[in-house]
Amino acid sequence: MAKKYTVLETWIVNTAKPVESNSAEQTYDRVQRQGGGKLPVIDVPIEYSLEEHFMDEARIRDFAAHMGGAQDILDVGPGDGWPLLRIAPLFKAVTGAEPSQRRVDSITAGVEKLGLKNVTVKKVPATGLDFPDNRFDGVVAATSIEQSPDPYKAIDEVFRVLKPGGRFRVYFEPSEGRERELAEGLMMTETEDSLGYHYSLKHTRPPWERNYLVKFANTPEMKEEFRKLRDLIERIGTTPSANPEVGLQFLERNQASITGASFYELEHFTSETMKETMEDAGFVNVRITWSAATLARSVWPRLKDSALTDVQAQAICAGLAELSTRLEAPAGIGEPVVGTKPA
Numbered sequence: 541m542a543k544k545y546t547v548l549e550t551w552i553v554n555t556a557k558p559v560e561s562n563s564a565e566q567t568y569d570r571v572q573r574q575g576g577g578k579l580p581v582i583d584v585p586i587e588y589s590l591e592e593h594f595m596d597e598a599r600i601r602d603f604a605a606h607m608g609g610a611q612d613i614l615d616v617g618p619g620d621g622w623p624l625l626r627i628a629p630l631f632k633a634v635t636g637a638e639p640s641q642r643r644v645d646s647i648t649a650g651v652e653k654l655g656l657k658n659v660t661v662k663k664v665p666a667t668g669l670d671f672p673d674n675r676f677d678g679v680v681a682a683t684s685i686e687q688s689p690d691p692y693k694a695i696d697e698v699f700r701v702l703k704p705g706g707r708f709r710v711y712f713e714p715s716e717g718r719e720r721e722l723a724e725g726l727m728m729t730e731t732e733d734s735l736g737y738h739y740s741l742k743h744t745r746p747p748w749e750r751n752y753l754v755k756f757a758n759t760p761e762m763k764e765e766f767r768k769l770r771d772l773i774e775r776i777g778t779t780p781s782a783n784p785e786v787g788l789q790f791l792e793r794n795q796a797s798i799t800g801a802s803f804y805e806l807e808h809f810t811s812e813t814m815k816e817t818m819e820d821a822g823f824v825n826v827r828i829t830w831s832a833a834t835l836a837r838s839v840w841p842r843l844k845d846s847a848l849t850d851v852q853a854q855a856i857c858a859g860l861a862e863l864s865t866r867l868e869a870p871a872g873i874g875e876p877v878v879g880t881k882p883a
């Protein structure tokens with residue numbers, strides 16, 4: 541299928557001449573904190589009376605339940621330590637494989653803050669897991685496989701480092717349910733030497749994503765331009781095609797301050813294509829199962845006024861997670877996938 545280019549990306553390609561990069565370098569080395577710095581336990585105390593926190597606990601229990609008793613676990617692409625730091629108390633040993641140095645530093649700080657003794661983190665991409673064959677009892681990944689420049693190689697690598705009989709539980713950013721065919725996004729970042737204007741395009745079918753970064757000199761004038769841009773975005777939104785004030789007009793006006801640009805492309809998955817890809821890699825008993833968090837969301841309306849104790853909330857989430865290992869979910873709604881390396 542022919543690729544569609546928006547006016548804004550054509551301008552970026554022709555004028556800023558972006559060089560090829562990847563998500564770890566272009567995005568995750570630049571963002572300050574993922575999840576808005578509000579990850580339960582890691583950033584803020586967990587409060588089971590909040591639906592989001594209850595669902596987070598269910599997701600954590602889901603990873604644990606799907607490991608089927610395994611004790612030495614690899615988390616691929618843990619970002620700021622999710623689920624790595626949250627699952628650590630549930631296993632004997634956990635290891636993170638994360639290619640972004642900034643995220644590795646963030647995990648290291650989290651390990652210290654939480655006083656965890658069984659966490660190791662290594663700066664490696666999923667496409668080149670620097671571990672021996674059959675090294676881990678189980679592997680988990682949360683919205684990281686599809687961030688890899690070659691997600692197929694990443695899944696082959698997961699298969700290689702997993703012990704025979706071990707399971708791989710994978711959550712991904714589902715492309716099911718996206719309404720618009722092409723969705724634009726804008727984000728701003730700041731490092732010591734540059735201000736970053738990030739433009740993304742997500743396509744529904746086939747599911748792909750293109751990301752651009754245009755870097756500007758970090759001067760007082762450009763800082764003021766970025767401040768005004770943030771205000772504008774708050775008022776009119778992040779769709780430069782409909783609002784050139786946050787797109788072409790901004791870039792053209794500040795063209796003289798551009799110091800560099802880069803881009804990367806991603807391929808996204810549906811539950812079905814993730815399942816097929818895992819089967820192609822050699823996994824067996826590959827199933828799309830309900831996420832325990834989806835189950836948690838569905839029981840939440842009945843539980844929210846029950847004044848659950850922490851122990852009760854954890855037990856319910858663990859029960860939902862156990863259920864999620866047995867309950868196949870229909871394809872087409874983006875639920876996570878689990879597979880086993882043949883024994």
Ligand SMILES: C[S@@+](CC[C@H](N)C(=O)[O-])C[C@H]1O[C@@H](n2cnc3c(N)ncnc32)[C@H](O)[C@@H]1O
Nearest residue numbers: 564568617618619622640665666682684687688
């Ligand atoms: C959307 S974030 C998810 C982080 C975390 N798992 C979570 O759910 O909060 C994607 C993560 O994948 C990492 N990543 C990017 N490329 C990767 C690769 N080739 N291998 C492994 N992880 C990668 C990024 O650095 C980032 O930390």
